Amino acid sequence: MRVLGIETSCDETGVAVYDTERGLAADALHSQIAMHAEYGGVVPELASRDHTRRLLPLIGRVLDEAGLCRADLDAIAYTAGPGLVGALMVGASTAHGLARALDIPVLGVHHMEGHLLAPMLEASPPAFPFVALLVSGGHTQLVEVAGLGRYRLLGESVDDAAGEAFDKAAKMLGLDYPGGPAVARLAEDGDPARLRFPRPMTDRPGLDFSFSGLKTHTLTAIRRLEADGALDQAARADVARAFEEAVVDTLVIKCRRALDATGLKRLVVAGGVSANVRLRDRLAREADKRAATVYYPRGRFCTDNGAMIAYVGTQRLLAGERDTLGEMKAVPRWPMDGLQPPEEG
Template identity: 55%
Template sequence: MASTERLAVLVLGIESSCDETGVALVHADGAALPVLLGHALHSQIEMHQAYGGVVPELASRDHIRRVLPLTEQVLAETGRGLSEVDIVAYTRGPGLAGALLVGAGVACALGAALDRPVLGLHHLEGHLLSPFLSADPPEFPFVALLVSGGHTQLMQVDGVGRYTMLGETIDDAAGEAFDKSAKLLGLGYPGGPALARLAEQGDAAAFKLPRPLLHSGNLDFSFAGLKTAVMTQANKLGDQLEARKADLAASTEAAIVEVLMKKSMTALRQTGLRRLVVAGGVGANRALRGQLNAACAKAGVRVHYPELHLCTDNGAMIAMAGAMRLQSGIEQANCAYAFDVKPRWPLDQLVLAT
């Protein structure tokens, strides 16, 4: 691997872990922060809505249809040719096995055809480093609140690949609590955003719902009990549920947000760090951003988020993570085009320093 002072590479990133197909180009030059040149994204939400959730086989088939046209779109929009790509990065896991195989297969085929190295990346590391794509990128070290789909984690991040797990969910993650509560309330797919929109019309103090593990003395999370409490309250309301649905949605969101906010502030106090990064789909939640912004301002802490359109799964975060790993000297790019995927890949297996 060349030193970061001489490293100048164009990284093509491919994301296909679940229900979004994303492709992006990132340019890394020397030790400076890599630059996003362009990206394209296709969401499968409309296709899966009829089923109330992601259908893995349909997701995989749609990735096959979308990934090459999106690649051509990004190349055309950035004025780059495929032969200019130096590294092809792709999501190796975690995610849906069939969906991951599409991205991995295309990436390795492109790498072999171009005689370029490929780089299999951890989906959650992509989210973790996605705020570096924003107009206000963070600096190391920082505390990271990673709230993506089935994952809720607090980490101390000292550099690329230098992660210390501070706390994580022991059952349902925050995103699952949003989605499952939304389903209990009869809201559409995707449930989390639907619940958040409805919550804006309700009274967050209308129902007293639990804040699991809020006073546990550690930084772990648990939201399964909250989901059960929402179900119990919905059953109690019976015929009145429709009239009180917005209040129950607001109370549910308030419980989730309070736990995330207070645990994050505790992590900052325990580590002594003065910078917080929030990444993942739930990081787009307006109530969460509002409470974190207020708490961090009061504590004199800087808080950073990805741009709203980059909170969901996307190719830009994969290309960025690949470029930053290359810059850091972590050698994973290779020209061995046999590949595998890791549908279940705990982030702590990626930790290089604790």
């Protein structure tokens, strides 16, 4: 089966073809970061318009790279949510239009399920069951994964996601969008001993996260330094380092608790923040202590991409799932606990 995957949930247009015989046949991604940087964040209307401009040319490019034509496709998968409704509609309408023209099945899939299973595209994928940390601009969740669609939410952020907190900290420090990589770069020059920020919700049991208080603490620290006339470049780097250390420590502590609570030895980390070097280093050390293994998608699949959508769509299409043609799905808010295994769908 050859499945075209389309991802348009936010500010990246992703397209890929997954072949059950060849694996990932081709993929391409267009990032809107440069366009949105001028505004300091994603502008939904601009995102939707850019997806409209980019999607069909990207589909043509991916098919060419895979050595296929549209008639060679057996099905289409697209991101149905969660995400920006206008952006989702671009992908959904394109997928349904092509599927109708080609008379093939089409299926809307869950964006976060794509991230969750993105490591399955690697040469050494994790076996079920495992614990997954989904950490991005919109989500911070710990999930126990027993199989496709068999997910148990262990904990999630009660306010800001980790990636969202990174973006807000970057704005406080006068850094460019996107905030996560900018804060991480500045933190490399910071003194880890100068400032210590709180590790939210780690002083109590449980696996939920909270980053709004850390955001407020960061703003207070910056204003105090400004009032003292001490917010120079070195101080900004120290704030960035303290902020990053607090986020990383919090994520690592919660992952450790999740592994201990489930007794599992496999941890999947996915989503944009999973590319953070300090987070990967700390998780590697924690895994070594527990004889556990950490799995990541390759770098370009940490952010939103079409490959993860093509893969998840393929697995569910093989089980017989599909949309009714013409009934497009665009679900801005779609909790993962509403997903079911294919045989129960």
